[in-house]
Amino acid sequence: MTPFILFAIKSLVVSGAMLLYYGIVLKNKKMYSFNRYFLLFTALLSVVLPFVSFSIASMPAGFNIPLPGPSNVIIDNTEFEPTSIAPSGGIGTINYWLVGYLVIVAGMLTRLIMSVWKISKLNRSTILKVVDGIEVVETSAEGAPFTFFKTVYWHSAVDINSQHGTTILEHELVHAEQLHSIDLLFLESMKSILWFNPFYYLLSKELKMVHEFIADDAIVQLKGVPTLAATLIFQKTGFTTPQLTNSFFHSPIKRRIKMANAVTTVKQMIFSKLMVVPLLAIVFLITSFTVGKSASRNGDGTLTIVVDAGHGGNDAGAVSKSGLKEKDITLRIAQMFEKIAPEMNVKVKLIRTDDVSIALNDRLKIANDVNGDVFVSVHIAKRATTSTEAVPIQIIQSSRPKQHKAENASMANAIDMKMKSDGYKPVQLAKPLLMLNDNNKPSVIIECGDIDEANDLQRMTNNAETERFCKSIVKGIVNYQHQQTKK
Numbered sequence: 001m002t003p004f005i006l007f008a009i010k011s012l013v014v015s016g017a018m019l020l021y022y023g024i025v026l027k028n029k030k031m032y033s034f035n036r037y038f039l040l041f042t043a044l045l046s047v048v049l050p051f052v053s054f055s056i057a058s059m060p061a062g063f064n065i066p067l068p069g070p071s072n073v074i075i076d077n078t079e080f081e082p083t084s085i086a087p088s089g090g091i092g093t094i095n096y097w098l099v100g101y102l103v104i105v106a107g108m109l110t111r112l113i114m115s116v117w118k119i120s121k122l123n124r125s126t127i128l129k130v131v132d133g134i135e136v137v138e139t140s141a142e143g144a145p146f147t148f149f150k151t152v153y154w155h156s157a158v159d160i161n162s163q164h165g166t167t168i169l170e171h172e173l174v175h176a177e178q179l180h181s182i183d184l185l186f187l188e189s190m191k192s193i194l195w196f197n198p199f200y201y202l203l204s205k206e207l208k209m210v211h212e213f214i215a216d217d218a219i220v221q222l223k224g225v226p227t228l229a230a231t232l233i234f235q236k237t238g239f240t241t242p243q244l245t246n247s248f249f250h251s252p253i254k255r256r257i258k259m260a261n262a263v264t265t266v267k268q269m270i271f272s273k274l275m276v277v278p279l280l281a282i283v284f285l286i287t288s289f290t291v292g293k294s295a296s297r298n299g300d301g302t303l304t305i306v307v308d309a310g311h312g313g314n315d316a317g318a319v320s321k322s323g324l325k326e327k328d329i330t331l332r333i334a335q336m337f338e339k340i341a342p343e344m345n346v347k348v349k350l351i352r353t354d355d356v357s358i359a360l361n362d363r364l365k366i367a368n369d370v371n372g373d374v375f376v377s378v379h380i381a382k383r384a385t386t387s388t389e390a391v392p393i394q395i396i397q398s399s400r401p402k403q404h405k406a407e408n409a410s411m412a413n414a415i416d417m418k419m420k421s422d423g424y425k426p427v428q429l430a431k432p433l434l435m436l437n438d439n440n441k442p443s444v445i446i447e448c449g450d451i452d453e454a455n456d457l458q459r460m461t462n463n464a465e466t467e468r469f470c471k472s473i474v475k476g477i478v479n480y481q482h483q484q485t486k487k
Contacts, residue, residue: 004098008196010050010287015199017283018042022206025272028255030264032214034273039207040183043190043200045283052288101196108192116185119148128154134176136160136169147175149182167219167231174215183207213259225260232256303481304347305474306372309334310379313357318382320451326380327355329460333378333448336463336470344474347372360434368440374411374477377435380460381447390453393419393426396445398436407442410483415444415476422472446473 019042026035126138136152144155145168152172159165175181187207191200219228232253309330311317317326334350341348351366352358358366367375381391395416397408412428419426436443448469449456459465 004101007050011046011194011197012199013287014049014283015042015046015197015203017279017286018045019199019202021276021279025275027206028259028262029268029272030217030259030262031269031272032210032217034269036183036207036210036214038276039203039210040186043187043203046197046199047190047194049284049287052284104195105193108195109189112188112192122153124151128160131173132177134173145169145172147172147181149179150176152176163227164231164234167223167227170222171215171219171231174218175211178211178214180211180214183211209255212256216256216260220260225257228260229257302345302347303374303478304349304372305337305341305374305376305477306349306351306367306370307334307337308351308363308367308375308377310377312352312355315357318380318451320382320457324451324457324461326382326451329380329448329451330378331355333460333466333470336466337376337474340467340470340474344471346474346478351377364435364438367435368438372441373481375439375441375443376473376477377445379445379447380449380451382451383453390450390456391447393424393449394429394445394447395419395426396429396431396433396436396447398433398439398443399430400432400437401439401443402437403440404442407484408436408444411442411477411480412444414480414483415446415473418476418479419472422468424469424472 018038022035022038022042026038029035122137122139122141124135124137128136128138130136134150134152136154138156139153140156141153144153145158146153152169154160154169158168160169184204184207187200187204191204194200216228219231309327311325311327311330313327315327317330319325331352331354334352338348338350349370349372351363351370363377367377381394383389383391395412397412398405401408416426416428431445433445436445448460451457451460459469
């Protein structure tokens, strides 16, 4: 599951749960200011909370480094020419879903900006009056009277001095005083970015309604319910209110009159507010806490590493100047992985245990069929005859993986960091190799050094040096596993 899809799911869960509570407990309660900020907080929380994550990872008993979820490492069994690692995200790896998402976001934000621009371009030359710093300007714009920030746009067809006119003006002044336009602009911006979340459309609709309740309540306090009801019934049909404004002619009338007459007791208010606390706790636990992946795909929870000793049989691989063969050295290193496994509380499965030939396609099939967590193919490099520089330790990942691209990179980085902390100097490369491209597990290739380099041969043939080298790789894999449980 990609991080974006996971974020989207969590955002839906948060906003859905909060709106469900609102609909059952808070909606149609006369606690308008609380409801206003609850809806705004819901919009914000559904963006922030998905990024909060606490993981509880499982660990094999006795292991001194946390062992999280499954991982895999791979190495191909062919000669490699050193290359530099290719940056991800080239033209061949365009995420068309992401491009489509961004195109829609750009379109919706453009629409929003145009809406603001159209309102700002309305003629403000005829100022009817100024009330506590709030300008009332005359306009013939569709949907007026309406409020945008500290300006009330008054339709020329409505008599501002009539009984209904004064009531409507007082109503709009409440919107301006409480800066309801900021709420709408914030929510419309969020809706443009998270357009895939249907709950934002409900949030926007309900927030506008709450704004009307707040202004209606102010009118009721000043003039009573009959006056509000009469003015609501007076409303003109056919008005279309701009999405970023607050208009007196916001329907539905029936609900607004009902809320004007509603009574909410102090006990109901206290209960409704207090129950938000356990709601937040539940939502937080559901979306933020995850049980870390088990350290293995196997039932006993033990990390299992599948190790492939490169070459074998008729395929000797690289041969040193002194006659040492790569196939023998890689088998020796693979057997060292198997030897240290009990001490490190991991399991090791070998693709070959003796000097036999295994075709590349057969190795790939075995690697994909084996029930393991990590696949490591071990190889030894040989410098070109014209080169005087030794081939370094190489950690190779696929440049064209069919799956697990992110996991391959994460694992390669974890091994690289651990080996460097242990004094080795590996380099990371990317190659389009069969054993990497078509492997069904996250995978890397480990070139253990140069077969003609004295120091490298010491590491490959001395038991203590080989053991230290293999432990560094295993610990790097374990660290990768630990990182995976936090995702």
